[in-house]
Amino acid sequence: MEGSQLPADCAGAFVSVYLGSTNIIEAIKSAEDELLQDRYRPLNTHGAFELDLEELDHYEEELPSNDELLNLRNNGGIWYGPFNCYPPEESQIQ
Numbered sequence: 094m095e096g097s098q099l100p101a102d103c104a105g106a107f108v109s110v111y112l113g114s115t116n117i118i119e120a121i122k123s124a125e126d127e128l129l130q131d132r133y134r135p136l137n138t139h140g141a142f143e144l145d146l147e148e149l150d151h152y153e154e155e156l157p158s159n160d161e162l163l164n165l166r167n168n169g170g171i172w173y174g175p176f177n178c179y180p181p182e183e184s185q186i187q
Contacts, residue, residue: 094132094133094134095132096132097132099133099176099178100178103178103179104179104180104181104182105136105179106176106177106178106179107176107177108128108173108175108176108177109156109173110124110127110171110172110173111144111162111165111172111173111174112124112169112170112171112172113166113167113168113169113170117141117143120141121138121141123171124138124171127171144162146162146163146166
């Protein structure tokens, strides 16, 4: 969307969105609403998953830490993973 932080030559991107929610439908709607508010137009939700924070323990830098996930669950908010951009199709380039 115009005004987003994505590069001008970016045709789109995919991103993981982490947030606390009472149910999966509410989580999808909240994620899409937040993306729109931040000037990103969500076109497709590929998957939605509930994380078991007591069982989960991850160390990858691009993912939120367990403490960050617990904070989202307990205090609200949203955490975006990296935006993985892709270029326009060759036929769309003028």
